[in-house]
Amino acid sequence: MPYRLFCLLMAAVGIQAQQTPSINDTQIINLTPGLATQCGFSFKFDPMGNAMLFASLQNCFSQNMAVASGYKMTVVFSPSKNVMNVDEVQRKGYAIANTPTRLVLRSPHNAEETYLQNVAGVPMRVLSTSTFFEQKWLVTRVDATAVCPTPVAFTPEVITWYMPKHIDPLFSSDAFTMLEVYMGIDAKRLDIEEMAARNYSVLVTEAHIIVEIPVGAVGGYFKSHIQDDQYFVTYTIEPMLELLWIEEVAHENTSYKVLFPITTPPMARPPQVRNLPPSVTGNCDQENFHITVDYRNQEPFFVVLVGKRLLNHEFAQQYLTEGDTDFTITLPFSSPDAVFESVHSSSVRSRLDVALLNPYNNMTIKYFSLACSFLKTLTECFSNGTMTALAVKVESAPGLNPGQLTLSDPACGPTYSDARFAYFHFTVNSCGTTRKFINNVMLYENEISLPDELEVKLNATTSSEEEYQLKVSCYYVANITRTLAFLTRPRDKPFAETGTGRLMVRMRLAQDASYNTFHQEEDYPVVRYLRQPLHFEVELTTSSDPKVALVLDHCWATLNEDRDSRPRWNLIING
Incomplete structure (x- = not known):
């Protein structure tokens, strides 16, 4: 089989090849798919969608020098034994041409005279002809056979192409020696290092030459498709095999070269959402903001800005609760990190702004703002x-x-x-x-x-x-009358007598309403905001008389140790 020689004519035209006319001198000929096959043209699209047009040096419109032969040509197709002259061959969509040293025969893959043949377990499409050249008393016969591979095996990961080592229609005997095996992509040979870098594999066995190409490997490309509102992709690549062998009987070298475009069946690719940015949600209770940051099983690659303050270790220890894939910040509405939007007679509207920042460029990944109205008595x-x-x-x-x-x-x-x-x-x-x-x-x-x-x-x-x-x-x-009912009874005897003396009293400030933990001496002064509750415990320490009761009547705070100084704040009135 002769070499297929191609030259690249156009590399970036965004039109369909069958709609592109071919120019022969001053004549414009519409290059249909059938004419392209017959005359030695082919086209395909690159991954960017550009059309690439190829033409054989032996195409119908090349400026070949005419050779006067004077031969009458007759073609016999096997195995049908159909006999056709040159005009009939061309009307059937085939192409035939000859030079003093070359016979060129072209056929579409699905032409009428082609047939399938099982070769070493691999179905292959075959075109077999005998061409007779007649001149007076001289007849010359040239047998020509073309064999092309058919679809290959696919898995979601690998394309496997089986090529028979002994291609029966091309051999005249079983005794042969395989001299060379080359693989390439897009008609370009690859060396061993390039094949290894792309994870290509060529294995020569007793019966087959096996080519394995990973789906998605360098040299091919993916294309997206939508079928029934579902997303699919196909992978396309055009591997090449070049074989050179010698038959021991004929002692002649035979070169076989095949460029085999392969496209995988559509593979479902349900959309997968990955690397989602963290989400921020929040709510309020009667006293606090609760901000939750969910980073969804990813490393928390961000810093948190609460109000105008970065969330540092000290801040986190006081206000942050951490989960497996999230953390929650609980902050009082009166915190300096929040801002007050408005004030009403019985409520305060407070807002907390939270931003997640990229630590390298301070760009905002996520911004979240939560504003709530908190019931608060501002006037008493x-x-x-x-x-x-x-x-x-x-x-x-x-x-x-x-x-x-x-x-x-x-x-x-x-x-x-x-x-x-x-x-x-x-x-x-x-x-x-x-x-x-x-x-x-x-x-x-x-x-x-x-x-x-x-x-x-x-x-x-x-x-x-x-x-x-x-x-x-x-x-x-201004004026109201209340009716109260009361009863009197004589005082019990003996009457209590007023006495004087010293009793030891201890007063402590609890950390919360449970009265389980108290502030120690080194904790003072204890900082409290106005309107925050204080939990005092007053204890009579030395008296064991069960009839003695201790009542805390009045308690206030001043700026210094002078109990009568001003200003002063009432803490307990009529206790």
């Missing part, structure tokens, strides 16, 4: 005619200094303040408090704000006009 009214009010710095007034806030009377500043809070304690008949009667109710109102001169100064140094106003009020019933 007492029966002795005093009021307390808590003012909170909100996000919309970032330049506000709570310590500069006052009541309606600018002389009445906060009893206590820090960077986020201002606490006021005053009587209802002071600090500019107004009184209004509504039916049988007295309404006392006051307002917490910045003095005018400070507000003007603040607005002059910021780009926005900030105004902070918080109204506080108390309702008292």
Whole structure:
């Protein structure tokens, strides 16, 4: 069988080959698939979708020099014994041409005169002909046979191509010697190192030459398909085998070369979602934010920014609870890492921002914000005619200094303040408090704000006009009558006598309401925010008299050891 010689004509045309006319001098000929096969043209698409057109040097339109032979040619096809002249051969879709040293015969794979033959257990398609050249009293016969492989074996991992070592239709005897076996891809030979790098395998046995190519190996490409709304892929590669053998009877070398495009059957590839970014969810209870970060069995390749503070070891020990593939941050709504969005008479709306950052470039992987309204009494009214009010710095007034806030009377500043809070304690008949009667109710109102001169100064140094106003009020019933029932009885005898003496009393501060753990001396001073509960235990240590009872009547806190100093905060009243 003669060598197939191809030259690359076009490498990047995005059109169908059968729609591309071929030009022969000034004549345009439409190159149909049938004509392409007959005349020695072929085309395929590269992985980028570009069309590649190949042409044999012996194609119908090449500028070959004419050779005057004067022979009459007749072709006999085997095994059908059909006899055709050159015109009939060409009308059937075959191509035949000859030179003084070469006979070229072409046929489509599924032509009428081709047939399947089992060769060493491998089905192969065969075209077998005898061509007679007649001139006067001289007749020359040339037998030509072409053998092409048929589909190969597939697994999801490997393509296996079986080629018979002894291709019966091409041999005249069983005695032969295989001289060379080469493998290549896209008509280019590969050496042993290149084959090993691509994990290709060629095994020569007694009966077969076995080529194994991993699905997805270098040299081929995948293509996506959609069938019945399902995703599939195919893998395409074009291996080449070159064989050279010598038959011991004829003592002539025979070269056999086959380029075999292989496409796997569609392989289902259900979509798989991997490397998902971590998810962040959150909720609130009455006092806290709960933020959960789920990183889904992946290494937590990120750092956590809570508010404006990075989650470090100390922070994590205090607020973080860790699971197998997630962790939860529990943070009080009044934490400095949260911001207050708004303040109402009975609630505070607080927001916590959490960001997951790439530790190398600080790019945000995930951002999450949780805002909740927390029920909180900001104003308290007492029966002795005093009021307390808590003012909170909100996000919309970032330049506000709570310590500069006052009541309606600018002389009445906060009893206590820090960077986020201002606490006021005053009587209802002071600090500019107004009184209004509504039916049988007295309404006392006051307002917490910045003095005018400070507000003007603040607005002059910021780009926005900030105004902070918080109204506080108390309702008292003006006149009410209560009916109480009581009984009297004589006092028991003997009467208790008033006595004097010293008793040892110990007072301790518990860490929580369970009273199981108490603060030690080295823990003081203990920091507590306003409105946080304090759990005191008062114990009479030396008396064993069961008739002696200890009552804690009143307890307050001051800034120094002088019990009568101001300001002071009532902790227990009428205990």
